[in-house]
Amino acid sequence: MNPGKQSAFMHWAKSRPPVKYDLALSGILNLPITDLEFDARQLELHGPNAYGYRPLVEALATHRRVAPENVVTVSGGTSMANHLAMAALIEHGDDVLIEQPTYDPLLSVAQYLSANVNRFPRRFEDGFKIDLGALEKQISNRTRLIVLTNLHNPSSVLVDEESLRRIGDLAHNIGARVLVDEVYLEALFEHAPPPAISLGPEFVVTSSLTKGYGLSGLRCGWILADAKLAEKIRRLDDIFGASAAILLEQLSVRAIAQLPKISARAKLILDTNRRRLADFLRTRTDVEAVPNNIGTTFFPRLPNIDVDKFCEFLIAKYETSVVPGRFFESPQHVRIGLCCEPDKFAEGISRLSSALDELER
Numbered sequence: 001m002n003p004g005k006q007s008a009f010m011h012w013a014k015s016r017p018p019v020k021y022d023l024a025l026s027g028i029l030n031l032p033i034t035d036l037e038f039d040a041r042q043l044e045l046h047g048p049n050a051y052g053y054r055p056l057v058e059a060l061a062t063h064r065r066v067a068p069e070n071v072v073t074v075s076g077g078t079s080m081a082n083h084l085a086m087a088a089l090i091e092h093g094d095d096v097l098i099e100q101p102t103y104d105p106l107l108s109v110a111q112y113l114s115a116n117v118n119r120f121p122r123r124f125e126d127g128f129k130i131d132l133g134a135l136e137k138q139i140s141n142r143t144r145l146i147v148l149t150n151l152h153n154p155s156s157v158l159v160d161e162e163s164l165r166r167i168g169d170l171a172h173n174i175g176a177r178v179l180v181d182e183v184y185l186e187a188l189f190e191h192a193p194p195p196a197i198s199l200g201p202e203f204v205v206t207s208s209l210t211k212g213y214g215l216s217g218l219r220c221g222w223i224l225a226d227a228k229l230a231e232k233i234r235r236l237d238d239i240f241g242a243s244a245a246i247l248l249e250q251l252s253v254r255a256i257a258q259l260p261k262i263s264a265r266a267k268l269i270l271d272t273n274r275r276r277l278a279d280f281l282r283t284r285t286d287v288e289a290v291p292n293n294i295g296t297t298f299f300p301r302l303p304n305i306d307v308d309k310f311c312e313f314l315i316a317k318y319e320t321s322v323v324p325g326r327f328f329e330s331p332q333h334v335r336i337g338l339c340c341e342p343d344k345f346a347e348g349i350s351r352l353s354s355a356l357d358e359l360e361r
């Protein structure tokens with residue numbers, strides 16, 4: 001179980017040695033700065049950005065089709081957005097329901113805020129759908145927050161609107177909120193459904209430009225919340241920072257204006273790698289998977305093997321990395337990211353195949 005005030009997964013992700021075929025990444029290959037069009041002479045180091053650099057607030061509001069008053073800009077990506085949203089919503093000892101498996105820092109933040117964390121399942125056997133009955137059973141009159149990812153990290157499964165509405169109703173009935181981390185919805189590009197906040201004020205959404213576009217370095221995150229909560233979060237953020245990095249905010253505004261071009265690059269990477277992954281799955285009877293053709297990650301099960309040892313062997317002999325499922329409380333799984341250069345992905349997948357063959361001999 002997570003020990004709190006730290007995240008085992010983030011520590012692994014930040015301290016692992018570089019590897020030639022990196023199939024562990026969940027965000028599209030970093031965009032080179034030369035692919036971003038801007039005139040450096042038009043950028044300013046300083047400027048008015050108290051409570052949000054206005055052009056960025058407006059660009060994000062247009063991007064996700066909400067009103068500017070519902071947007072809180074966050075210069076620490078979805079990570080800080082999750083922290084701020086949870087800190088605004090949770091009091092010491094509140095019950096918080098978090099999907100299982102999930103992205104490890106979501107658990108860590110809730111524990112760090114001294115919440116009483118309970119879980120609801122998203123089982124492989126159910127195609128990682130949310131078990132609404134199981135979720136409902138976990139709800140108490142102390143439940144203040146329900147937390148989920150959409151697309152789901154690690155499986156990339158989309159939560160359908162009907163399920164979201166029902167979760168919203170459950171929360172509404174007890175005066176709780178639903179935090180939906182939508183960072184991977186950005187990887188659906190023009191097909192992304194509207195943000196969950198469009199379903200009602202009980203929803204709070206977090207996201208960033210990190211995953212879908214290869215723009216992690218901009219740290220451009222946001223929270224979408226009803227106007228009153230958005231204001232509360234902005235005031236909470238006063239404790240964490242006097243102002244944001246306006247240089248990055250200006251670059252973010254330019255990046256958002258260029259999203260069609262940036263998305264085309266991301267789609268090409270994802271589509272090519274997804275075809276390669278499909279070939280791999282067709283040839284393997286020892287890899288069990290929930291069919292899915294969206295998102296940046298895939299979360300198959302490798303039954304009957306020691307997955308941790310296999311992942312170490314895959315790095316040591318085949319210079320290929322995937323994420324061991326133990327970081328997602330699913331020790332028989334691995335998370336495969338479709339985010340690296342297609343020729344590297346193809347080679348990494350064929351090495352993964354060779355490693356599995358070798359293991360079975």
Ligand SMILES: Cc1ncc(COP(=O)(O)O)c(C=O)c1O
Pocket residue numbers: 026076077078079080103149153181183207208209210211216221
């Ligand atoms: C569900 C989820 N939320 C947030 C993040 C962090 O995103 P960011 O880079 O925007 O801080 C990640 C990164 O893996 C993630 O998987």
